[in-house]
Amino acid sequence: TSAYSSPAKSLGDPGITPLSPSHIVKDSDADDAVEQLFLVVVAIDFGTTSSGYAYSFTKEPECIHVMRRWEGGDPGVSNQKTPTTILLTPERKFHSFGYAARDFYHDLDPTESKHWLYFEKFKMKLHTTGNLTMETDLTAANGKKVKALEIFAYALQFFKEQALKELSDQGGSDFENTEVRWVITVPAIWKQPAKQFMRQAAYKAGMASPENPEQLIIALEPEAASIYCRKLRLHQMIDLSSRAPVNGYSPSDTIGTGFTPAKELVRRNRQSRTFLVENVIGEIWSELEEGDRYIVVDSGGGTVDMTVHQIRLPEGHLKELYKATGGPYGSLGVDYEFEKLLCKIFGEDFIEQFKIKRPAAWVDLMIAFESRKRAAAPDRTNPLNITLPFSFIDYYKKFRGHSVEHALRKSNVDFVKWSSQGMLRMSPDAMNALFKPTIDQIVQHLSDVFDKPEVTNVKFLFLVGGFAESPLLQQAVQSAFGSRCRVIIPQDVGLTILKGAVLFGLDPAVIKVRRSPLTYGVGVLNRFVEGKHPSEKLLVKDGTRWCTDVFDKFISADQSVALGETVTRSYTPAKPSQLVIVINIYSSEQDNVSFITESGVKKCGTLRLDLTGTDASVPNRREIKTLMQFGDTEIKAMAIDVATSKSVKVGIDFLNY
Numbered sequence: 001t002s003a004y005s006s007p008a009k010s011l012g013d014p015g016i017t018p019l020s021p022s023h024i025v026k027d028s029d030a031d032d033a034v035e036q037l038f039l040v041v042v043a044i045d046f047g048t049t050s051s052g053y054a055y056s057f058t059k060e061p062e063c064i065h066v067m068r069r070w071e072g073g074d075p076g077v078s079n080q081k082t083p084t085t086i087l088l089t090p091e092r093k094f095h096s097f098g099y100a101a102r103d104f105y106h107d108l109d110p111t112e113s114k115h116w117l118y119f120e121k122f123k124m125k126l127h128t129t130g131n132l133t134m135e136t137d138l139t140a141a142n143g144k145k146v147k148a149l150e151i152f153a154y155a156l157q158f159f160k161e162q163a164l165k166e167l168s169d170q171g172g173s174d175f176e177n178t179e180v181r182w183v184i185t186v187p188a189i190w191k192q193p194a195k196q197f198m199r200q201a202a203y204k205a206g207m208a209s210p211e212n213p214e215q216l217i218i219a220l221e222p223e224a225a226s227i228y229c230r231k232l233r234l235h236q237m238i239d240l241s242s243r244a245p246v247n248g249y250s251p252s253d254t255i256g257t258g259f260t261p262a263k264e265l266v267r268r269n270r271q272s273r274t275f276l277v278e279n280v281i282g283e284i285w286s287e288l289e290e291g292d293r294y295i296v297v298d299s300g301g302g303t304v305d306m307t308v309h310q311i312r313l314p315e316g317h318l319k320e321l322y323k324a325t326g327g328p329y330g331s332l333g334v335d336y337e338f339e340k341l342l343c344k345i346f347g348e349d350f351i352e353q354f355k356i357k358r359p360a361a362w363v364d365l366m367i368a369f370e371s372r373k374r375a376a377a378p379d380r381t382n383p384l385n386i387t388l389p390f391s392f393i394d395y396y397k398k399f400r401g402h403s404v405e406h407a408l409r410k411s412n413v414d415f416v417k418w419s420s421q422g423m424l425r426m427s428p429d430a431m432n433a434l435f436k437p438t439i440d441q442i443v444q445h446l447s448d449v450f451d452k453p454e455v456t457n458v459k460f461l462f463l464v465g466g467f468a469e470s471p472l473l474q475q476a477v478q479s480a481f482g483s484r485c486r487v488i489i490p491q492d493v494g495l496t497i498l499k500g501a502v503l504f505g506l507d508p509a510v511i512k513v514r515r516s517p518l519t520y521g522v523g524v525l526n527r528f529v530e531g532k533h534p535s536e537k538l539l540v541k542d543g544t545r546w547c548t549d550v551f552d553k554f555i556s557a558d559q560s561v562a563l564g565e566t567v568t569r570s571y572t573p574a575k576p577s578q579l580v581i582v583i584n585i586y587s588s589e590q591d592n593v594s595f596i597t598e599s600g601v602k603k604c605g606t607l608r609l610d611l612t613g614t615d616a617s618v619p620n621r622r623e624i625k626t627l628m629q630f631g632d633t634e635i636k637a638m639a640i641d642v643a644t645s646k647s648v649k650v651g652i653d654f655l656n657y
Helices: 099-107 124-128 148-171 192-204 221-229 332-346 348-357 359-373 390-400 404-410 428-450 471-481 493-506
Strands: 016-018 023-025 040-046 050-057 063-066 085-088 094-097 117-120 137-139 145-147 180-186 216-220 237-239 266-269 272-276 293-299 304-312 317-327 384-387 416-419 423-426 458-464 486-490 511-515 519-527 538-541 544-555 560-562 566-573 580-588 602-610 624-629 636-641 646-651
Touching: 040 148, 040 493, 050 148, 050 493, 063 493, 085 099, 085 148, 094 099, 094 148, 099 117, 099 359, 117 359, 124 192, 137 148, 145 148, 148 180, 148 192, 180 192, 180 221, 180 493, 192 216, 216 221, 216 493, 221 293, 221 304, 221 458, 221 486, 221 493, 293 428, 304 428, 332 348, 332 359, 332 404, 332 428, 348 359, 348 390, 359 384, 359 390, 359 428, 390 404, 404 416, 423 428, 428 471, 458 471, 458 493, 471 486, 486 493, 519 566, 544 566, 566 580, 580 624, 580 636, 602 636, 602 646
Parallel strands: 016 519, 040 180, 180 216, 293 458, 317 511, 458 486
Antiparallel strands: 016 566, 040 050, 050 063, 063 272, 085 094, 085 117, 137 145, 237 486, 266 272, 293 304, 304 317, 384 423, 416 423, 511 560, 519 544, 519 580, 538 544, 566 624, 580 602, 624 636, 636 646
């Protein structure tokens, strides 16, 4: 049996039984909801490796302002975003975020720095933790643990304060949080608990509250990218298929160099950059006809997300055709390969020790690698030099008793040499080899998606996200899929999601149909039928034979759901005299679920409806209506006692069961 006890057998949890044939009702009230009026939409792209925000005033939605430039910043890395790093004091209080956190931590004396708590690339934990809860921990660079919820809330609070400060400076008067609609982006492949976790962290950061949930929208990264791509004009993107790649790309048009933004109407405004998004459908989009499909490949630091969308005219609404897939194939994979290479040359034991004993120098080394990683290109011929921090060279000599140079000579890794200026000199082939496993996984996964029956005749492939800036990835995707569809890369590709998220916040109804990632239903009692129901599910109560633990399905995994669509079922108490009704909501990744005790079925919500205080005129077959509203990244459930119109509401909760 499963960990969840049967609803009927556990006392005080009296069962319900279906009353009527189920039917789906389109909720007409959903459209009449009073729209709250926000003065501004602020979107936060909380990335694995880097983060940023952008905003737009609802009065001039065609202007998207990308946050002011950050202090700090690395050579060779355009810093429109800031690294997703956070530093807490030894007393576990928030100290700093981004470049400031990194640089401060780096300047601490090693004796002191081991007491400070430094976190980087921590967003991946939400993707990789199987049983995420509000109690899940993150581990700092010094090995100490802190609740993940606190770290995420600190980070969001930092962005909240930065954005409100920038808005106040710009408007000349204090901006209130109540005037802002917040949008936070998450990977589409995240499971429901991770999406809910982000919302809880935002509540903790004070962006919105359970009483006012619509102030915050959780947007899916590829959807945001898709919305922005719809508005692209021809001069705002690169069509890889229209350029004959001669032995890769000629250096002049390598995308890594960032092309002149002059063509994009940029209004400079107190260090913040303003992009004008013309209120038109872009040229490329106008080539798309009703029913055309396109794929958005969102390749970031941690994950790669793929979503297949289809156009629905006349409004050009988007319909998700194939549920989001992907995996942990972000550019972090390249860093990981570099780390493996260092282990091969200097020994895993040394690298492990070095990371613990000299965490700031390790961060330095990875920064040096990052800027060289961005210089990798298919046609590069000259080597890439990576400066080794002095403390690396020094600590290695103490640890091994011989020099770094000696280690390189005897490691027979022939494509990495030691240069007299104290650098690791990597041949372009060596660098490309570090990219290969990650890029191969992305191409393989895309091939699998292209082979799905739902994914025939795709017209365009939009490559977006920070990793999409890599010419190596661009070339691999173009050579693998260029014959099947046009591969398009928006200019300023690292900001695509951010701008799209702002557009989504201004008009959340643009995404009309999603695929449900899970099957949802409630646990009920059915009349026991000999031969149909397994005998161990039989429960006899007051002479009635019931089959317990039945999973009554509301919606199946991968079914299309229109936004705001409501599914309604009617139930009646199994025992007329019950004074309380408990409806348990369950989810599963499987399509066909018969019983809530099957493996993989998880409880994710409870509705408790109190039936006391009603007069005797209530009909003996009392109707309890249960509604589930799908669509947004959140799911809401409600139960109504029809006789008294008493109702209870609950948000589906994946973290507390």
